[in-house]
Amino acid sequence: MLTPGSSYDEVRKSLDWSIPKIFNIGVQVCDKWADSGRLALIFKTAEGQVENYSFGDLKTLSNKLANVLNDLGLERGERVGILLPQAPETAITHIAAYKMGAIAIPLFTLFGEEALEYRLSDSGAQVVVTDRAGAAKLALLRERLPVLSHVLCIDDLSEGDSNGLLDFHALLEPASSDFTPVETLAEDPALIIYTSGTTGPPKGALHAHRVLLGHLPGVEFPHEFFPQADDLFWTPADWAWIGGLLDVLLPAWYHGVPVLAHRFAKFEPEAAFSLMAEFKVRNAFMPPTALKMMRSVERPRERWDCDLRSIGSGGESLGEELLAWGRETFGLTINEFYGQTECNLVVGNCAGLMPVKPGAMGRAVPGHEVAIVDDAGTPLPQGEEGNIGIQRPDPVMFLRYWNNPEATEKKFVGDWLLTGDRGRLDEDGYFHFVGRDDDVITSGGYRIGPGEIEDCLIKHPAIAMAAAVGIPDPLRTERVKAFVVLNPGFEGGDDLAREIQAFVKIRLAAHEYPRDVAFVENLPMTTTGKIIRRELREREVKKGAT
Numbered sequence: 001m002l003t004p005g006s007s008y009d010e011v012r013k014s015l016d017w018s019i020p021k022i023f024n025i026g027v028q029v030c031d032k033w034a035d036s037g038r039l040a041l042i043f044k045t046a047e048g049q050v051e052n053y054s055f056g057d058l059k060t061l062s063n064k065l066a067n068v069l070n071d072l073g074l075e076r077g078e079r080v081g082i083l084l085p086q087a088p089e090t091a092i093t094h095i096a097a098y099k100m101g102a103i104a105i106p107l108f109t110l111f112g113e114e115a116l117e118y119r120l121s122d123s124g125a126q127v128v129v130t131d132r133a134g135a136a137k138l139a140l141l142r143e144r145l146p147v148l149s150h151v152l153c154i155d156d157l158s159e160g161d162s163n164g165l166l167d168f169h170a171l172l173e174p175a176s177s178d179f180t181p182v183e184t185l186a187e188d189p190a191l192i193i194y195t196s197g198t199t200g201p202p203k204g205a206l207h208a209h210r211v212l213l214g215h216l217p218g219v220e221f222p223h224e225f226f227p228q229a230d231d232l233f234w235t236p237a238d239w240a241w242i243g244g245l246l247d248v249l250l251p252a253w254y255h256g257v258p259v260l261a262h263r264f265a266k267f268e269p270e271a272a273f274s275l276m277a278e279f280k281v282r283n284a285f286m287p288p289t290a291l292k293m294m295r296s297v298e299r300p301r302e303r304w305d306c307d308l309r310s311i312g313s314g315g316e317s318l319g320e321e322l323l324a325w326g327r328e329t330f331g332l333t334i335n336e337f338y339g340q341t342e343c344n345l346v347v348g349n350c351a352g353l354m355p356v357k358p359g360a361m362g363r364a365v366p367g368h369e370v371a372i373v374d375d376a377g378t379p380l381p382q383g384e385e386g387n388i389g390i391q392r393p394d395p396v397m398f399l400r401y402w403n404n405p406e407a408t409e410k411k412f413v414g415d416w417l418l419t420g421d422r423g424r425l426d427e428d429g430y431f432h433f434v435g436r437d438d439d440v441i442t443s444g445g446y447r448i449g450p451g452e453i454e455d456c457l458i459k460h461p462a463i464a465m466a467a468a469v470g471i472p473d474p475l476r477t478e479r480v481k482a483f484v485v486l487n488p489g490f491e492g493g494d495d496l497a498r499e500i501q502a503f504v505k506i507r508l509a510a511h512e513y514p515r516d517v518a519f520v521e522n523l524p525m526t527t528t529g530k531i532i533r534r535e536l537r538e539r540e541v542k543k544g545a546t
Helices: 008-014 025-029 055-071 088-099 113-123 132-139 168-172 211-220 242-254 269-278 288-294 320-330 405-410 450-457 494-507 533-545
Strands: 039-044 050-054 079-083 103-107 127-130 150-153 189-194 204-208 259-261 283-285 310-313 335-340 343-348 370-373 386-391 416-425 431-436 441-443 446-448 463-473 477-486 516-519
Touching (some): 025 088, 025 211, 039 055, 039 088, 050 055, 055 088, 055 168, 079 113, 088 103, 113 132, 211 242, 288 463, 431 450, 441 463
Parallel strands (some): 039 259, 079 103, 283 310, 477 516
Antiparallel strands (some): 335 343, 370 386, 386 416, 416 431, 441 446
């Protein structure tokens, strides 16, 4: 736990990693609080009902599930797929898997048939816990997944309607609530989280139980020395994403702080304001896409009484426009942080401790050694662009890629994990994101990062969301093309395109303005809310070929 200090350097020096030899995530986020009487989970159902669960409730239910899974033949080290939205059963399955020494596989409910088959086949999952919607998808795959032996459904299964499914709650009802957790080592595997697959097939990042401890500074820092009295955490991010699971749910429960769960069928910005006001949410993790959508809501301070203490955001860089909107709307500074599935929450901001620079991701989170390095792993001077690297060993760093030793080896240069992102370090120790290796635009001899252009674009009153990519150009190698989603009340056309081009040109530079502007209804995104610029580029290449 971070100790508040008078300066960033003081806080950084105060952190001393103390990773115990024996550590089990399930015990630490649940069982250690079971006798406290503390509230753990507030679940608002899709129908609007509210269910409360104490840590004691979660211990009882997860113990029952662990016994059920043992009876079904699941052994230590075997994999459990969790194909569920934010729900009590999602959390219960995670806790049970960790306590029995199994490996959890979070799966997005939005995954289609191919995405599910790939992950379940690659991981060799023996059991999946899901709902009716997930079970319908799995029914199409069962013949191609010979290792998958049991599918537990959390929805009520009427007689004759099971179709080979097991009734989750019916199995739990008679099960024993006594279970002795496995004494896992901190280095033992706990979960596999698959990467977004933006640069090739998804890879399974295998994490150890210590990954929870490794995340704590990265949660406590941007959330202004979390936890504080009366904290209550919520995120619209799916718990199948590392941002929902290890940026919110598990760290909050490690500290005994309650979490609000609610799954929107579709993210609605007004509903998000209403939910935070209704439950007096104090801490939120909001992906940039959600913030951009909420920015379009009129007069939020007049309509909702939100009382947030901290907001963290990560996944895409925030710019001056969103930071200013956050201060005006919530009376606080949104703290950006940075990480990736393999090594998360290693750079961040803490507005109460240090100035927040628009366009900067922040400084190295206490406990992590982060640098800009060249392709050989040599740290570069301040101001030079290079690879964002994290030095090992680091408790938040993944163990390896599942079944992919070659990719694991390529991820490292010496003692540096290379994120695949480009950045630079300024004179004050702040990291600036330039773009992914394949996102950087090379135009007329200039290397251009898309983030700055996109930040400028959304300052235009007509633009709700934007993406900037490089497309082939015979003269410049590449030229900048902007894909923009308009706010309601605006209509795309040549006049607006020219206005947008001039808007960027006078604010950035002549070589950075978009020479092409396309008006689109939506942007291709990963399930974690990141813009897939590669897909936009590929569309342009195909268009040019025809």
